[in-house]
Amino acid sequence: MLNYILTRLISAALVILGVSCLVFLLIHLVPGDPIELMLGESARPADREALRHALGLDLPVLTQLNNYLSGLVQFDFGTSIHTKQSISELIFQRIPASAQLALSSLLIAILIAFPLGIIAAINKGTIWDQMAMGFSLFGVSIPNFWMGPLLIMIFSLWLGWFPVSGKEGVSSIVLPAITLGTAMAAILARMIRSTLLEVLHEDYIRTAIAKGLSRRQVILNHALRNALLPIITLIGLQLGTLLGGAVITEKIFSWPGLGQLTIESIQSRDYPVVQACVLFISLSYVMVNVITDIVYAAIDPRVRLSDNNSA
């Protein structure tokens, strides 16, 4: 087990290193002079050189990369061009709001997906199944930047149940969380249905039914438990889409999280902050997946055994 955790951590570290390089290259891959993009064409040459020097962009690229990476190790992302604040401070201010939104969306997705998926699986082929899967297809197709304004229109402007935007009190998180969680709920529901259907064909389910257990017991204790593993992995993987989608959702609801910071910095052309946000969001995604993998291996010994054999 320790071996497995170590291999996973090492490969995650490699991925994180790669992501850092990609994010570093973000500015350099873009055609044109980043300084000109940031300051505009009318900036004075002296200002340009000052910013170029402040950002270290006048050094050779490899030295820049070296400086960048060694800064990251100490959690030093540099300072914001726009507000002159330390970027790590800016990011830490936004983490609580982002984490709250991600967790509540996840909760909503799970609360919707499990009942839907289970109902669809045990009533396969009936109208219930079709309705659940219809909802799921709809949920995947509905863009969050449309659903968000629509929810605001109905529940905030017409009914006045929830605040339009911002983060005040518990009720303000409801609409953003629904907006962000729906797509994930849709994908999860499909997955729960198909894994449950697979599991329901297994011999031990027949045995359980033959033993005279109630339908409820069979589904919850025998089928769902065994179907849970691939579902946990999917939740981990989907979290990436969730974190990415949060950028748009946070913008719609003026939710003061990392996503909004990303957009704000893009608008103010504060590229070091954009880089740091992308890096930080990706980092959390990678870490979540490592944890998912480890939890998965802890629950199911087959995973780490097969991994050791193939390695």
Place this chain on the structure above:
Amino acid sequence: MAIFGSFMGLNPDVIQLPKILQGPDMANWLGTDDLGRPILDRLIMGAKTSLLVALWVTCLSLVVGTFLGAASAYFGGWIDFIMVRIIDVFLAVPGILLAIAFAGIMGPGIENVVIALSIVGWVGYARLSRAQVLALKHRDHVQAAIALGSSSFVIIRRHLIPLISAPLIVEATFGIAAVVLAEAGLSFLGLGVQPPEASWGSMIRDGTAYMLVAPHMVITPGIAMILVVLSVNLLGDRLRDKLDVRTR
């Protein structure tokens, strides 16, 4: 509709201030927006933008991704090792986030949207074609082609890619839907096509400012988009069943 839009004599950019924010009526079937422009006309022009971006991005990422993935699996060794690491890195960054960052730094504009979405898009195809080729490359006909001295390029193009095209086509169909959504998302954030050019995403964004007086400005582009994405996804489902591709 989207293709013929350019020839239909539409007035997507004509500003008619007396008609601003009108609901649907006989002259303008879907109403007008905040500058009095007919929403139906703008929807159709937006469809053109969407379709154009979707086709470009899907073609670019499909070709680049398939080829890199297939070549990586075919050659194996350190090429494959590096390729897998690169794919892992790209998969570790949420796609839409990377696209937003690239489009944001490159600045708005339709070409930049295509580039940003392609940078994100190729990875999926590369991973898929790599996995498929890994399973195929020890088949007899490939070994025979190697023995006959065919060049690697010919083997990949003639003997491998045709065999893996079915799952790739299915993936590309779903990819089109994803790109339509992503393009609209970027436009919603103001990173897509620039005004007065129409895009569904920017139409929704413009509409959010007038939700109380003119809800049709938000509702119609969204419905158009959902219909497109829904039908493309259904098409993908059908294709998957037809071409008998196992769900991964």
